[in-house]
Amino acid sequence: MNKDNEQHGTDTTCKDECCSDKPKELKFVKSLNLNNVNKVTSPSKDTCCSTHETSQEVSNETISEATGHKSEFIVNGMDCSSCALTIENHLKMNSAVRHVAVHFASGKMTIEHDNTVDEIIKEVSRAGYKASLVSNRRAREIKKDKSGINSVVLSGVLLLFGFLGSYFDVPLTLINLLYVIAIILGGYKPARSAYYAVKSRSLDMNVLMTAAVIGAAAIGEWFEGTTVVWLFALGNMLQASSIEKTRNSIRSLIDLAPSEAFVKNGQQLARKPVEEIAVGEIIVVKPGDKIPLDGVVISGESSVNQSPITGESIPVDKHIGDPVYAGTINEHGSLEITVTKLVEDTTISKIIHLVEEAQEQKAPTEAFVDKFARIYTPIVFILALAVMAFPPLFSPGTWGEWFYKGLELLVVACPCALVISTPVAIVSAIGNAAKNGVLIKGGAFLEIAGKLSAIAFDKTGTLTEGRPKVTQIIPSGTTQDELLAIAHTLEEYSAHPIAKAVVDYAKEKGHSPREGYNFRNLMGKGVGAIISGQEYFAGNLKLFQELHSPLGELESHIRSLQQEGNTIVIVGTKDNILGVIAVADIVRETSVQALRDLKRVGIHHVVMLTGDNEGTAKKVASLTRVTRYSAELLPENKVTAIKQLQNEGHIVAMVGDGINDAPALATADLGIAMGGVGTDTAMETADIVLMADNLEKLPHTVKLSRKAIQIIKQNIWFSLIIKAAALMLIFPELLTLWIAVISDTGAALIVILNSMRLLKVKK
Incomplete structure (x- = not known):
């Protein structure tokens, strides 16, 4: 027990007061824990500092001229983790790229490169995807490219015309021409991606689907091939749209804080972008407006809705000296705030960065599924080639029939639903x-x-609460008002948490301190002072026992209160006890x-x-x-x-x-x-x-996490069952190419929609 606490006979301390003294202790302990297999260490502060680096990025034009730098991009069009692998492998073959990491879950790519940003964007485009530089933390959305939607629609229309033409006297050559155009429109992008995937030694779904379509065309199954292309393109479009909703669950946090603020300059107010506001400047936030930057209130009082950051449903009262945070809502009075953090260092910016970083980290289940898929896909691919080549040599059936079975196996080999089963669920849960x-x-x-x-x-x-509060007052031979007035006077100049609790309580009850002098601190026991010509004391039981003060029946009350966890402050003179104040840390x-x-x-x-x-x-x-x-x-x-x-x-x-x-x-x-x-x-x-x-x-949090695990298990089992069912239907000749595509893209879409339920889990 330290001496400060002994002053009032308590070991209650406010932990908040010592928070700033030990910032390195936890970091050190965490680093020691790296060998603990049950524990995955959190991102280090060095990693977190990348928020600052990201926000310092300059415009596209400036960066285009620079070399030897690190850039961050949003990549559109990725609807499976194999897509991310294809982009990574493709860019790694470029000598100007030092390091690249593509994260399917968050749709982001970080890259260290010596060439220009424009060249990187072109390289990603060659691989069949669209990249956009994150040059501003407020402009992360890429404008939607509707050309893909138009291609899918037009391809579908041509497929329909070709199908209907087969029921009328339309020449077969014209019907096949419609199918060829439909295949080119719907399959150009996957074919281009497949080319770069093969070139970068990656076997993704684009490769499998392209091979299946070329094979179908080779044996004259133009309708089957066109149907595969259209269903695949449609499925990709729906998947990409659904996944983007989960990614935007975090990107929407960026919009919480306004992009501009009213800066006070003398008596004038000027609107200014938050990126241009420095620490120490004074901003004014009107009632109903969002607070643009972290700071401290220097004028005004208001209630601030902090739910966008903390999830609290009740607004918090803010007075002069209280901290406020970017993205929170000023509900009532006007506030003048001194800015304490730059836009890239605000609490909301750190939250966004940490959550995006979290989305990029793979869970054990996700890592296992990815590893399984990388083994499973090439095995089934080789098996498909074997089915095409060997059975016609040793068993009845035409070469075309076995080739078709091999094509079906190629389509079924794509483990997209399985691979997507975990990351989308995790992104949705973390976003929620x-x-x-x-x-x-x-x-x-x-x-x-x-x-x-x-x-x-x-x-x-x-x-x-971590702060002691008065829980009970027991006057003895005086009124409660008199007891509180004397206690307020004695404790007013003490910095001890117990004394502060007594003073705060007296103020709440409207009691002002009386005039006193000769204040003295009785180390480990209490305090004393002369009030109205008489010496009064406030302290623990030990102090009044040494003073030989008559406690009488109060002593049993004191013992009882102490056993219940209260700290006791006795108030009185050597000869007369005014009463007892019980103080405790409130639950x-x-x-x-x-x-x-x-x-x-x-x-x-x-x-x-x-x-x-x-x-x-x-x-x-x-x-x-x-x-x-x-x-x-x-x-x-x-x-x-x-x-x-x-x-x-x-x-x-x-x-x-x-x-x-x-x-x-x-x-x-x-x-x-x-x-x-x-x-x-x-x-x-x-x-x-x-x-x-x-x-x-x-x-x-516990409920959401358990729901996430439940949904991940549902997704994995559903994906495996669908895949197994499709495989079993191949050899009885019940499966067609287009049904195989539906089993793959349809399963992936169902898995995504099932994962998105986590966005709506409520308290």
């Missing part, structure tokens, strides 16, 4: 969580959250409800770990109804408690403030920090961050 004030740092953490069986909570600042109302909701979503083992005394821990445990608790723990004892849960067979999450509980957060299978708004360390180091300073979003 971000919009509800929860940052999930990657698919791996999403999967762990869905498998949790036990959650351990720090007490102070997590289950409780958050949201904590009680959150723990109740956690049990409803299937977390039945909830543990509280605290360094506080047994009495306080017991009281908080009874109010929150945790499964069990451990008190008077040092940081290393919390680590032991986490390991014990893991040894019992639990997958464990630790919830804390992101800094003080660093060792336990690192040891747990999942580290969850709360109160991420304005806390850079928590945002950068925890696996999951609850942006609001309460636990109300934690049950939603």
Whole structure:
């Protein structure tokens, strides 16, 4: 127990006060945890700094002249992870490209190159896709290219005319010509992509479909070939449109903060782009407007709706000195705000960057499926060639029949639905969580959250408010007003959290301090001062026992209150006790409800770990109804408690403030920090961050994660069953090429739509 706490006989400390003292501790512990196979470490601060780099990018024209730089692009047209692999392999063959990473889930590409941006865009275009430089974090959308839609529609019309022509006296040559034109219109882009995929030694769905169409044409199955092309193009268009909706679930966050702000210059207001506003400038936000940049209120009072960042449903009152965040909504009064962060460093910018980074990280299930598909596809491709070549030599049946079966096998070989089953679900879930004030740092953490069986909570600042408050007042021989007035006078100049709680309570009740002098601090016991010519004291039981003050019946009350976890402040003179003020760290109302909701979503083992005394821990445990608790723990004892849960067979999450509980957060299978708004360390180091300073979003996070795992399993099983059914229908000759295409593209579309249900999961 430190001396400051001994002053009032308490070990209650506000963890928030020491947050800024240990920013490196958690980073160090996380790095030590890299060898823990159960733990996937969070992105480092070095990685997070790329937000700054990205936002510093200049215009297309400027970059086009530059060489030896890193660029970020949005790539349109990718509807399968094999597409991303094709682009990567194609660009790696270019000597001017140093490094390239294409992320299907987020639709982004990062590349280090020595040539111009225009040349990179042309190279991506040659591979059959469309790239656009992310030169501005507000302009990430690519204008929709309607030429692809027009090609699909026209191809479909020609296919219909050709089909109808076969029922009339239309020459076969003309019908086949319509089919050829339809194939060229609908199949040009996939064929071009297939060419670059083969050139870059990649076997993607474009290669398989192109081979199938060429094969169908070779044996005179023009209607079949045209149908394959049209269905494939239509399926790709629908898939791309659906996937883009999931990608936009995060890109829409960019629009939360306005692009311009009113900057105060003397008595004048000037509208200015947020990119041009420097730290220290004063901006004015009118009622109903969104706050454009992070800052501190210097004039005015208002309620601010922080739900876009934290997910909180209740607006937060803001006064002079309070922080405000870009993207939040000023509801009532006008505010003058001093800017504290540049546009690229705001909380909302960091959220966007971290979530995009999370979408690019593969979950274990996704990595396994990708590996499976890379083995499965070439095996089936070789098997298809074998079916075309060998059976006609040894068994009855024409060469054309077996060649057709081989083509069907080629189409069935495309594992698009299987490969797409996991990333779209993960992107949708992470997007949903971000919009509800929860940052999930990657698919791996999403999967762990869905498998949790036990959650351990720090007490102070997590289950409780972290700030002591007055819970009970017991006057003795005087009025409550008199007791509070004397206590306010004695405690006003003390910086101790207990004293501050007493002063705040007295102010709330409208009591002003009296005139006093000769204030003195009685180290580890309390304070004293002369008020109205008489010496008064405020302190712990030890102080008044040394003063030999008559406590009488109050002593039993004091003992009882202490056993319930209260810190006691006794007020009086040497000869006369005015009364007792009980102070305690209050349990958050949201904590009680959150723990109740956690049990409803299937977390039945909830543990509280605290360094506080047994009495306080017991009281908080009874109010929150945790499964069990451990008190008077040092940081290393919390680590032991986490390991014990893991040894019992639990997958464990630790919830804390992101800094003080660093060792336990690192040891747990999942580290969850709360109160991420304005806390850079928590945002950068925890696996999951609850942006609001309460636990109300934690049950939603667990529910969403479990739903995501459920949907991923549904997608995988559905994809495998459809694929197996199609394979089995080939040899009884019940499968046709166009049905094979429907089984592939249709299954992929169903998997995407099923994954998009995660965007709509609500609390």
